Amino acid sequence: MAEDGPAVTALIASCPPLDPNSAYCNLLQCSHFSDTCIVAECDGKVVGWISGYRLPQDASRFFVWQVAVSSSQRGRGLAGKMLDGLLERDEATGVTHVLTTVTRDNDASRAMFRNWANRHDAPLNESELFDRDRHFAGKHDSEWQIAIGPLTP
Numbered sequence: 001m002a003e004d005g006p007a008v009t010a011l012i013a014s015c016p017p018l019d020p021n022s023a024y025c026n027l028l029q030c031s032h033f034s035d036t037c038i039v040a041e042c043d044g045k046v047v048g049w050i051s052g053y054r055l056p057q058d059a060s061r062f063f064v065w066q067v068a069v070s071s072s073q074r075g076r077g078l079a080g081k082m083l084d085g086l087l088e089r090d091e092a093t094g095v096t097h098v099l100t101t102v103t104r105d106n107d108a109s110r111a112m113f114r115n116w117a118n119r120h121d122a123p124l125n126e127s128e129l130f131d132r133d134r135h136f137a138g139k140h141d142s143e144w145q146i147a148i149g150p151l152t153p
Contacts, residue, residue, distance in 0.1 A: 002031040004039050007046035008068075015068045017106060019140075029065075035091040036062070038082045040073070047073045050082045054095065062092060063150075064100040067109060074108075080116045087151075097149030101129055103141040109147075115147045124148050 005027035012018050012026070021029075029037050029051045040048030055061045067079050087095060099114075102109045103134040117124040129145035132138060 001034060001142060003029060004046060005030045008039065008049050011046055011049055011068045011070060011077050012066065014070065017103070018066060018068055021066070035089065036086065038086050040078055040082055042068075042070075042073065046070075048078045048082055050079070050086060052086065054092075055099075060094055060096045062087065062095045062098050064098060067100075067112065079112045080119065083116060096151055098151070099148075100146050101143035102146060103143060105141070111147065120148070120151060122148050122151050 005023065007023055008026045008030060009021070009023045013020055033051065033053055036053045037051045038049070039046050049066070049068045051065040052063055053065065055063055064083065067077050067082075083098070086092060087098070098113075100113060102107070102113075115126060125147045126144055127147075128145040129135065132142045133142065136142075
């Protein structure tokens with residue numbers, strides 16, 4: 001929901017090393033992409049967020065753009081539960097693969113996706129997608145694509 005935009009922006013800002021998006025970008029995700037994004041709340045406060053979308057050229061692939069979990073909720077499996085919730089929605093019917101990108105030093109994200117793949121008994125493959133120099137002009141670490149799947153129904 002659009003009303004979640006400011007809380008999502010604040011949550012992302014509190015979760016380094018996540019790249020901060022503009023408040024407007026988060027607002028668009030919360031409104032235009034609400035079917036493929038999810039928030040988790042505790043006591044009326046947003047404590048978790050996943051943004052994602054189905055690839056326009058291949059709707060069987062769901063790209064996880066960003067995962068943020070409040071420090072107060074980490075270690076409880078919340079990110080994996082949110083991803084499960086997203087993929088259980090009707091909007092995810094036919095998804096066979098989950099994709100994301102992470103930098104080499106983002107151990108928390110790597111562990112979450114590895115655990116999620118193991119829990120779903122799905123293979124996980126990794127390859128460099130966006131190179132630091134070629135794609136980011138040396139201003140951002142390389143992003144490695146994690147591909148999980150095929151998923152079994």
